[in-house]
Amino acid sequence: MNIHKTDCECSQDKEADRVTELIYHGLQSYFYALTNISDNQLTNYQTDGLTNAITSGNFGSIKVNDTDVKSYSNLITLVGRAFTDGYRRNEIKSYISNANQPVQDLIHFLDLNLAGNLKGKLEVQKSSTKNYYFDLVRDKSLSTYERTKFAEDYFRKIQEIERQQTELDEYAKILKAIAQGHAHLSADIENLNDDALKVALAKYGSQLKLHSTSLFKN
Secondary structure (H helix, E strand, C coil): CCCCCCCCCCHHHHHHHHHHHHHHHHHHHHHHHHHHHHCCCCCCCCCHHHHCCCCCEEECCEEECHHHHHHHHHHHHHHHHHHHCCCCHHHHHHHHHHHHHHHHHHHHHHHHHHHHHHHHHHHHHHHHHHHHHHHHHCCCCCCHHHHHHHHHHHHHHHHHHHHHHHHHHHHHHHHHHHHHHHHHHHHCHHHCCCHHHHHHHHHHHHHHHHHHHHHHHC
């Protein structure tokens, strides 16, 4: 009953997923540590999963370059120090300043991979779906009912793909707001208690909330 089978050699795509997941969790751990440091809390966090290295190279349709590898390594080292060396609030400026470039590089990687590359793959999937179903809809040997059902299936599948593409667009906006907010914070790090900085960061927070709400609505 499998009428639309696609063979795939997916080893490179699986490696791309692994690298993407590592980078995502590396960034997640950084912001988790930042929250704890700003609260002046004792940190206790499992970092074992972050010890896996990434290597440069081409994996399917994505490319991991030397900058990505170095930024990941630098950020993971910094996160490890935050949890093992007992970073506290008086060291938060150094923590943010040292992390900013790796954070920018890795968010850029996620943006290119997810909102760019993955969205493009979905576009190819839309084209493939169209070619497949249109052949069936034009097949006069099938009944009108069968061709109508195939048309309905086509529009349902296209709607689902476009929903996923919209989610990726919203996710890209979230990544952009995080990157801009962190860059602003790093640039004005000496004015942490300044009201203007607080207002600026609140703006980025509002953007995150807005895009997150749109994302979950989809």
